[in-house]
Amino acid sequence: MFSVQTTNSSKRLSRPLVVAVIIIVLILVASSMLPIIFFTWLWDRLNIFATVFLGIFVEAVPYLLLGTLASGLVEMFLDRDQMSRWISHRPIPAAVTGALMGMVFPVCECGVVPLTRRLFHKGLPLSAGVAFLLAAPVLNPIVILSTAAAFGWKAMLLWRVGLSLVIAVVVGLVFSVEKDASNVLRPVLDMAHDHHHEESKSFVEKIRAAFVITADEFFEMGRYLIVGALLAAGLQTFIPQSALLTIGSGPVLSVLVMLGLAILLSICSTVDAFVALGFVGTFSFGSVLSFLVFGPMVDIKSIIMYAQVFKKRSVAYLVLIPFVMSLLSGIIFNYLSP
Amino acid sequence: MPHRLYRSFQALLLLALCLFFAGKLASGQLSYYINLRFIPLTIFGVIFLALLAQTLFSENRRSRQQEHEDEHHDHDHVPANLWFMVVPLAIGLLIPARPLDSSAFATKGFNTTGPMVSSDSAAKLFETESQDRNVLDWVKISYYEKDITPYLDQQASVIGFVYRDDQLNENQFYVSRFIISCCAADASSIGMIVNWDDAKTLKQDSWVLVKGSISSTILKDQTLLVIDAESIQDVPVPEQPYLYP
Numbered sequence: 172m173f174s175v176q177t178t179n180s181s182k183r184l185s186r187p188l189v190v191a192v193i194i195i196v197l198i199l200v201a202s203s204m205l206p207i208i209f210f211t212w213l214w215d216r217l218n219i220f221a222t223v224f225l226g227i228f229v230e231a232v233p234y235l236l237l238g239t240l241a242s243g244l245v246e247m248f249l250d251r252d253q254m255s256r257w258i259s260h261r262p263i264p265a266a267v268t269g270a271l272m273g274m275v276f277p278v279c280e281c282g283v284v285p286l287t288r289r290l291f292h293k294g295l296p297l298s299a300g301v302a303f304l305l306a307a308p309v310l311n312p313i314v315i316l317s318t319a320a321a322f323g324w325k326a327m328l329l330w331r332v333g334l335s336l337v338i339a340v341v342v343g344l345v346f347s348v349e350k351d352a353s354n355v356l357r358p359v360l361d362m363a364h365d366h367h368h369e370e371s372k373s374f375v376e377k378i379r380a381a382f383v384i385t386a387d388e389f390f391e392m393g394r395y396l397i398v399g400a401l402l403a404a405g406l407q408t409f410i411p412q413s414a415l416l417t418i419g420s421g422p423v424l425s426v427l428v429m430l431g432l433a434i435l436l437s438i439c440s441t442v443d444a445f446v447a448l449g450f451v452g453t454f455s456f457g458s459v460l461s462f463l464v465f466g467p468m469v470d471i472k473s474i475i476m477y478a479q480v481f482k483k484r485s486v487a488y489l490v491l492i493p494f495v496m497s498l499l500s501g502i503i504f505n506y507l508s509p
Numbered sequence: 510m511p512h513r514l515y516r517s518f519q520a521l522l523l524l525a526l527c528l529f530f531a532g533k534l535a536s537g538q539l540s541y542y543i544n545l546r547f548i549p550l551t552i553f554g555v556i557f558l559a560l561l562a563q564t565l566f567s568e569n570r571r572s573r574q575q576e577h578e579d580e581h582h583d584h585d586h587v588p589a590n591l592w593f594m595v596v597p598l599a600i601g602l603l604i605p606a607r608p609l610d611s612s613a614f615a616t617k618g619f620n621t622t623g624p625m626v627s628s629d630s631a632a633k634l635f636e637t638e639s640q641d642r643n644v645l646d647w648v649k650i651s652y653y654e655k656d657i658t659p660y661l662d663q664q665a666s667v668i669g670f671v672y673r674d675d676q677l678n679e680n681q682f683y684v685s686r687f688i689i690s691c692c693a694a695d696a697s698s699i700g701m702i703v704n705w706d707d708a709k710t711l712k713q714d715s716w717v718l719v720k721g722s723i724s725s726t727i728l729k730d731q732t733l734l735v736i737d738a739e740s741i742q743d744v745p746v747p748e749q750p751y752l753y754p
Contacts, residue, residue, distance in 0.1 A: 215612035221604040226542040226693030228597050229530070233547075233554040240557070382564040386519060389561070394593040401596070407694065411616045438691050442544075445690035445754065 216408050224404035230439055231281050231396055231472075238282015239388040242289040243381035247372075251294045262298050266343030269299030270336050273307030279440045280308040280467050281396055284476040285388045288359065291480075297352055302343030305493065308440040308467035309335040318463070321444035327456070331463045338464065338496045345488060355485045395479050399472025403437040406471075410435070425458040426501035430494065433466035440467035457504025465497035513569050515586045520565035522594045527558035529601055540749045541608040543692040608750035609687050609696055610714040611672045619672070619685070619698050622652050622731055639663035639723075644686045645752045647723075648699050651734045663723045665736050668747055671711045672700055676728070682708040684719050684736070689751045696751065702726060702735040711741070718742040 202210075259265050278286055287304045291297075308314065309331060318328050349355050372380065415428050415435070429450070438446055443466050447459050454462075469490050477486045510518075530551055533539045539551060609617070637646065639660075644667050650660060669684035677683070683700030703719050711717065721738040 217604060218607045219609060219613045219616070221600050222541060222607065222609055222693045223696075225597065225601055226689075226696075229533070229539070229542045229551065230547060230692040230694075232526075232530075233550040233557075236554055236557050379564055379568070382561055383568060386523060386561045386565055390519065390522075390590040390594060391587070394590050397593050397596050403694065407616060409616065411618070413618045436694055438695050442691035442695075446695045448690075448754070 220404050220408040223407050224400050227400040227403060227437060227472075228397065231400070232393075234279050234439060234441070235281045235285075235392060235396055236385070236389060238278045239285050239385045239392065240381070241276055241278060241282065242285045242388055243384035245286065245289050245293065246384050247377040247381040249293055254290075254293045254295060258295060258299055260296055262296075262344055262347035263340075265296045265299040266302040266340045266347065269295070269302035269343055270306035270310070270339040272299075272303050273310035274312065276307055277311045277313050278307055279311070279314065280470070280473045281392070281439070281476070283307045284473070284480060285392045288356075288480045291352065291356060292359070296347070297349060297355060298343040298347035300343075301346045301489070302339040304339075305342055305468045305489070306335055306339035309464070313441050314444075314467070317441055318444040321448045327460065327463070330460055334460070334464045334497075334500055335467070338468070338493050341496065342489065342492045345492060346485070355481060357480060357482055392476060392479070395476045396472055399437060399470075399475045402475075403435065403471045406435055420454075422455070422457075422505035423502055425454055426461050426498055426505065429454060429458045429462040429501070430465050430497060433462045434470050436466070437470040437472050438466070443467065455505050456508060457501040460504060461497045461501030464500070465493060468493045468497075510586055510588045512586070513572060515588065515591075516565050516569045516572075518588075518591055520562045520569070522591055522598075523558050523562040523565065525598055526594065527555050527562060529598055530555045530558070533601075533606075537748050538606045540751065541606055541693070544689055544751075544753050545749060546753070547691075608746065609693060609698075610670060611685070612714075613687075613696070614672070614698060617687075617696055617698055619674075619683075619700060620648075621683075621700055621702070621728060621733055622648060640666045643667055643752055644669050644684060644701050645688060645699060645754070647701055647734050651732065657725060657732065657734060660723055660734060661725060664720075665723050666718065666720045667701070667736070668716065668718050668744060669700070670714050670716050673708065673711075673713060677702065677708075680704060680706050680708050682711055684717065687751045688754055690754060693751075702728070702733060703738050703741075704735060705738040705741055707741075716744050716746055718744045 258268055276283075276286060283304055286307075287295075287300050290303070291300050295303075315328070315332065318331060322328055346355065412432075412435075415431055418424060418428050432450075433443075436443075436446065444463065447463050450459050450462065474486065474490060477489055481489065533542070534548070534551060534555065539545070539548065543551070642650075642665065647665065647667065651657065654660070667684055669686045672683040672685045673681075674683075682703055682705065684703050685698055685700035687696045687698050689696045703721070704724075705711075705719075718741070719736055719738050720740045720742075721736045723734050724737050725732055726735045727733070
């Protein structure tokens with residue numbers, strides 16, 4: 172069974188490779204007819220691309236390591252019975268507990284994905300896991316502190332935390348309708364087997380085993396972080412930010428622009444408050460708030476990482492419900508306090 | 510891919526990534542990519558990556574001694590995951606490191622004013638010696654102070670890169686810097702007009718130390734502080750090419 176899968180994946184790999192080689196040859200042929208100025212332009216773009224990509228990557232890797240480490244430790248030290256004792260299986264309490272669990276695990280949106288998947292594997296109910304996935308990047312202590320540092324202990328912080336909680340619980344409840352987790356989650360190969368020797372292992376051995384899991388998961392999730400960062404850097408290299416900013420300043424359009432920016436920038440939730448601060452003068456309270464609520468839940472790299480854990484339809488729910496809710500709350504704020 | 514080969518490759522990649530980060534730290538090029546207040550996180554990353562690599566290497570050594578027990582592990586290997594990690598290493602090693610410069614203005618935008626400030630710094634700022642203020646500080650002053658007359662004729666000494674655009678006269682250029690909060694992905698740029706008769710001779714994107722006195726001008730209905738330069742000096746790229754708000 173396993174050998175079949177490897178041949179499949181090598182076949183899947185080889186076709187893009189052939190296509191890539193053909194494209195490169197075509198580009199080389201075409202480029203020999205272009206003027207020099209095009210190449211200096213291209214070289215400049217390439218440099219911006221590399222700097223922005225490495226910026227996101229260097230910034231995200233330690234957080235991803237923390238998240239996968241948490242996942243490894245959960246795998247080795249938390250068993251299914253404990254989990255079901257702590258978390259209710261009724262939808263509303265489960266979703267609320269899930270969302271509040273974010274306060275315990277200091278993970279941002281890169282680290283939360285592998286951790287959530289691990290918790291699902293340990294028997295966490297769907298609604299709780301989904302609420303945790305969306306709320307943890309905002310509710311964690313680091314993010315609360317950085318938001319307070321940027322905006323003070325004032326309305327912005329309160330609304331950010333409150334709205335994120337509400338949205339996370341709502342999406343969690345939507346997912347609680349689905350009783351069969353396998354309709355929502357993608358099957359995971361490396362978790363299919365159980366570690367049967369766990370009980371007999373010493374503490375040091377458990378830590379070592381947790382590190383091995385951390386390493387495996389770091390590569391598995393890192394792959395999608397890399398694809399996401401490549402996309403975000405590519406977009407930033409070729410699409411002017413001003414194009415977004417000049418689209419509109421109306422009460423509806425300005426929220427849409429901030430939501431678009433949240434997706435495009437793909438910055439870590441631990442620091443996005445400082446970035447949002449730069450928009451305060453140009454954008455209304457509601458628009459900046461929608462950026463702060465939506466950004467940690469959805470951006471290019473997290474969409475790609477979600478797609479690794481959830482099936483396509485569920486990813487659509489995870490992106491669209493927070494989008495619509497952030498949009499609506501931003502618009503409501505803009506009309507109430509323009 | 511056989512189990513031990515896979516593990517070795519994985520450990521080597523972790524080690525390579527660890528060395529790559531450590532190299533960027535040691536060379537100071539880390540400041541091209543992220544806000545330096547995240548250095549503790551990067552150091553954690555370097556140490557933990559080394560620890561993971563070491564764990565995998567020693568796991569490999571152990572599994573050589575007890576070969577049969579580890580066969581059931583083979584199925585969780587997806588070699589493609591490993592190959593992806595080569596991408597950032599390749600980008601980092603093949604494309605020479607270069608901080609953002611005026612070529613990024615096209616997509617990142619360019620400002621001469623704006624609230625690029627964290628809430629606490631405004632008050633502190635106005636007490637600093639005029640010679641110690643950087644481009645960002647001066648831009649903040651033009652933006653926040655209603656009355657800029659006390660600042661006129663103060664001595665300024667700022668470092669930035671040269672940028673000229675069509676809106677400026679022939680004897681003017683911008684001394685500019687990028688501002689980042691998190692990493693290069695959120696960079697935005699600011700600039701301050703400098704009056705200098707030989708502005709034309711300055712190379713776009715070259716780093717300069719501008720010394721002179723402060724005066725003011727009006728650009729697009731906004732009053733801006735400008736520098737009447739007394740001397741312009743070429744300087745190397747500073748250790749921190751970006752400013753932090």
